[in-house]
Amino acid sequence: MTSISANLRLVDFDNVAPDTLQNQVISAIDTVNAFLDNMSANNDSNNGSTDINAEQALADIMTFDHINLALDRSWGILSHLNSVMSNDEIRHVHHELLPKLSAYGTRVGQHQPLFSRYQTIVNDTAFFAALEPARARAIELALRSFELSGVALPKAEQEKFAAIQSELSTLSATFSDHILDATQAYALPLIQEQLAGLTESGLALLADAGEQYKARELASGVLTQVEIDALPAPYYVASLNIPVYLAVMTHADDRNLRETLYRAYVTRASEFDKHTNAKGGSLNNAEIMSQILQLRAQKAKLLGFDNYAEVSLSTKMADSVMEVETFLRDLAEQATPAAKQDLAQLQKYAQDYGITELQPWDSAYIAEKVKQSEFSLSQEEIRPYFPLPKVISGLFAIVERLYGIKVQEHSKSVSRWHDEVSFYQLFDADDNLLGGFYFDLFARSGKRGGAWMSGFQSRYMYSEQDHEQLPVCFMVGNFTPALDGKPSLLTHNEVLTLFHEFGHGLHHLLTQVTVGDVAGVNGVEWDAVELPSQFMENWAWDAEGIALISSHVETGEPLPKDKLAALLAVKNFQSGMQTLRQIEFALFDLLIHAHTPALDYDGILATLNAVRDDIAIMQTPDYNRFANGFSHIFAGGYAAGYYSYKWAELLSADAFSKFEEEGVFNPITGKAFRETILSVGGSFPAKTNFENFRGRSANIDALLRHSGFDNVKNVDAANTESNAQTTREVI
Template structure:
């Protein structure tokens, strides 16, 4: 064992401040060897294969490796640099090789299969049965039944895919970081709120430049698109945002996209599936591409007429206001905001003073306390990877430790865009000892300025609640095995806990807990709360169409044989046809920066956001029937959904909570596409 490597010494909380970049690779290599020993113990055993000596041991094998890699890959997303990215390219194929060594080990698979074939005669509980099924499929879905030559082919495909996905993500981050809109004339800032201008000036100062700088990170990009009167500058910024990975240079992702989809298709075929979507959806609630496409078509049919009507109204409004002949994509946020202000007398600038970041954090904690009896206490003795990261000890009403929670809220050059939840340690029970989880959320919210604290847009508030919903899924886990714990669930179910929590952002009872003016302490007026609710369905038809367009693009890449696709942009245009409202922008291509499906885990799964919306709208209707803080309903949701992780099929868990399957009408009612009950 390598001495002096904090990742290889025993640790409970991640030793971030002791870790140096050079520690990662040797620690991962050593942890792989330890994991191999765990596997060798299973394969060398002369006992007859049983659930305990095979499946259970396999689930706990490589625990050290899991912990080290979760730290490394989150650092690569939240605080990366060239050295870390280079290391990721070296480490990924090593991990892929190890994973394939395990999955393609014939002795190990023979033992797993022996246990699986006796499953009906074993006295297993529900969680054990699910874990057995999961482990067996882990082998069969990853080539255990292939011959030696096919196994080698699969290894090669997996290695190439891992490297291509990493490269895709690095290119998107580099593209995001290299662009800036440098403004030197104050008149070009017309329409922009004071806080947005101050943040842009600070950005320029950081780069030793005069004037104001805007970039492609959301806290800078979105306010500019929403408020800047200068149409030409909006166009420039919008085209830069939409052209990430589409410049035909060293950061171009077109070749990566084509290679990724073709290799995924080859992998699916090799494993006996017609397309990558068939392969993926076998392990989803939706089950088949046909069901996904039919689900999206049904929503499209309901949403498209509403979206076309909204678009026509917006176009007429822009024509009347500024004589705009044709509405373009860079006009969307600007005129939508203007129309929203006109209809509801509401904009982010009116709301932001009531959503100071620390108060919103406190608010989400209070919501969790009222629903689930959780308490959050900031702690300062836990190591963090950046000074902006805060840590909290989470306890229940009896003072029992529930989890450790990390939060990282502001954009940095080394942090990829978007928001996500991750786990540094799973919840599980081993040798009569319960290990509680260490959970983290990472976001990119508006930074504080010299004049004001971090004031969130309402969209950022819902994002915080969304990610915190994922965090609760991890924190409240109550299972035996790490493989079934927390967010280890089907991808089209994982968004239910996150999306359902967003609903509390629209409720007076919840808002009054935390929405207080950052200067006066005044609670958000009822009139503003009503406007938030009234405007919640504003342009919901267009928003639904937009989400469906992403889901349809995803399925177009993964639900057919892509070998004939040679032009990324042309393929994308065809996929977008059924949902298109705005004129096409020739310089832009979404696929080349669609990180969810080409770097994240949403390939053939982007539809799951809408799928989970059906679940969350239906689940929240149940809460509203009994009161949004009704403890009995919350306890039921906790016991049937949040704590159970992937111990049973998600449909079974949901029906246990709701008493029936989810009704799609609940989503359509909430979206204003059907009348309220």
Template structure:
């Protein structure tokens, strides 16, 4: 049987050809759109459907280039990606500002809205709204200004991300004294060890596994601050870039008739106004901060008993909290890693999804961009649903963090055939070596579950219209709902038992360890909560006006004063590396993590309180949330699933935060 999926055969060698294909598709799309606009009697079927499908083709061609630039970054990928970005941005901005297209969509909507199905109506409603948000109703010179702003923003955001990657790749801290690394677990010690000038030294970088290892186990406080300082002052050139990004966003919002960029951002989200977001965050902060302060005082006292001079600083937090967690719960992340071998965790996650949603995973041998990547086909009730690529290990030239990206969206093509979706999951877990496989921390396991939640939202769609299928058309502050929902099961004893086996002895994880992990889940949870609120509040506030980089620093300082409990040192320039909002899609939307977590915590407790493997609830979640994509507003889908409005108290219950700090 011939494959129904595109194959990943893109590499540095054929990137130029792939770039040509993208440019050819853009040209072909322009010609097709001209023909579509000439149709006398435009309908959904003869106009909107083909319009969507030509853009699916463009995404299928461009996605591998952007993907490769993130997972196997090179001068070649940077060059090709940077050359295509302004071309694509100009193309999409031109479309968004096309009066003819706008009028065609409006005309079809007015004429056919009573006969269209829900998916088709949502495509048209979203499109009409997006045309208006692109400046379609502006005068020519203002429309051109918005277009130029979009192109410039795409270039600046790419520069921000590239500066961060270059800064991360270029730094190393060499530790010569074994005393300074003596507390590191054997696997981390082995990863850091190398021979230089005939002696053994230990090398640490700003890549997540290496950085976290020293911050958590590095016994030399001076060295901890040294690598911390490097981490929080990465890419100083981004200071000017973020100022320019904020200025352009503000200008764009004003041109489009909004008071500020936060209002423009929220026009496509569940939250109705910046003030509603600010109130939501401050309400959470008020309920969380008293407990966060108690947690800090407890940790500070603990650190002083161990000999810490002065008060606990930001660069001490991971080190002492790991020790305190060990003492309170007799739990240490390193104790768990031998039980969390990467491949076994993946298989266990698949088994869990099989029990929960009746999904089956089959490993397939297809072309990949790196030997550590694995690929699976997903089936449900004997039917092939989609394909997923897992690229989970850290390496040079790979962007930090973890994410899910879509390559092909589930949709119906022009011949009425269903096209199966394809997704990528990328993470930066400790790499395997010839002696030791990739071993995960508990947090890494959560991360894998989280990204799989995103992937399922994309892959399990049953929506036929590509513009509202999978995560397309889903409000940004609801996008995290399925991912956060799934991650909450990572520590459930019945789930852990499916994959937690010692990689050497094959012995299952002891019940006592599972109990400890579960009981320690909310360790310092209020401190974690206020940290996320700090980021979210900072993000929404800096998008309320046209702020300079100095203003941004002042706002960050004010937010920290109001919300933070562990105050970072003055040199901390967190904003230089806040790629979620300056290089990703979270601008004036970082609050979405907490907003969506209300939905996910509420849904999670519906399962926990009624038995995890409750087929009726699972089927409702599958059919109302996972398979509906963006075909309906998220709040309506939640009500269909839960039968009521979401409850904010579910989030506090999940985090073990008692209201008012009681």
């Protein structure tokens, strides 16, 4: 059995405690601050002049980067645990440190002596030109980061900037807390009549939610053991955790139940949500959203931008708000004919189920009926063909064929934060260790919703201290857990999510860059960072790929040809409506951040309604408060950047079209993608990387074809070409 390399520098999760991590974070900040103090003192002694050459400046920068490793590690562990194992103690420590982290980050971004060292290197044109591309790129990006941190601002404005940054970090954390608390506070015990239509796996999920509900009620003293023992067994409870929510929304015949759960989900953390937090306060995010927008607008003004959208786009592939808005509206125009056909199809079938006016809580339910009727396909029928262990082994087989890499599990050899977590090492064709990754794939209490890849530890080398570390990442999901003695059985949507996050993981792990700031996903423009992830999803739609990831949980047979044909035929089912939905979110995000003055909560809702009037083809209830739970933009990194999903989807589709031309499993094409996209990380601009792979600029043709829009009737061909050309120039 291969031993665990010391260069992975794995965390001993069995022996991490919140207070220990807190002390480590504070100690790390103190160490770096002492280094900066010394740099400032030396600068002062030279009457404000660094009086050092470019080589010395680079040595100081590399020392600074190395000292920062301890902070990146301790804070990275705490942030991760707050996302996957949140409890009151972890949350308290995490939130208590946020102002300190914010103050530290602002100090670094505004530290003139450190900034001047970067300038010294760039100003020595011969020295700078001789640097390896990754180091040069990291210095260029750092200089831009200094500018966006207010390094050029007068002292008073720097202090105001620092206060804004600190408040924003706290508000975003609170926003996220409210969503998690509101999601977990909701529980709806069901009676037998409400269970009609639910699948076997759905009932198992509801029964499992019932057990969790009973445990919580007992622990909180709401119910006594006698009262719990009197409850029927199994005890079915609907919750807002995604696997449970989707099970009800997709299969429950009870329309009132679907509407009840839909209302609860879309009003989380709004004025309609009556739950309270641990301190008894409201979970309503309305005021927080307004405050976040106001603070971002103030930050933009301090930095000399007209609005926060311009700040966001200054670090992305896209050049302007107008460019992004044009891209989104052009794509909406392309998608609308298909979306109208999608809606008409749902409305037609809804009549058969006594639904005269289709509502949002009917969409998933009716869509499932259409799939069964039109394509002879049910997600529940194919779920047994995608047991998680088979999907994972097939995924590993696919990337081995594409990139010549091998994966080995070593879960028992390492410390993990939960028993459900697994750990793997990644090797190249010559058995050289490339990195390690963790899978944490199941929904549970204390874990925030969604799926993500956290690039916890970058590939990095510092020869001065003979220090080498290999990349390590966390890949997290909220899939249906193993139930009734069977492994986790995935829907195809969950399969796609796993492939998506693994694409991010490969981007992080396969990097050959050893300058941490531009290794893996670091330094990659935000609107290009989704390229490798969306690209990876294509193999979960390919017939040969599906053969590798499917095997019936009981019989072992692969997905039968008729079901495979149905699955492939359903690929673009509802793609028009889904595309408009993504554009709706992206345009809303862009417009609220481009608006001056900053919008209050009523203005936020008014903007969302205006976007829906422009883009959506289906009415949304007045009580829908989707924005109050839009964590991507209010608590994540996607502010004025949610469009990145569609932008990167264009890049992904065009990149995959090269595989379609040369062979989906062509190892030469796979090697080219690895070398031009995955291995180089952020060491070159994303546009350069894409063009090195594709041999040309990106165009929209493959995206339209993959989405099925090029086959939709009533789309004027000339208009399609005109809009496609516009987008080619945009990208």
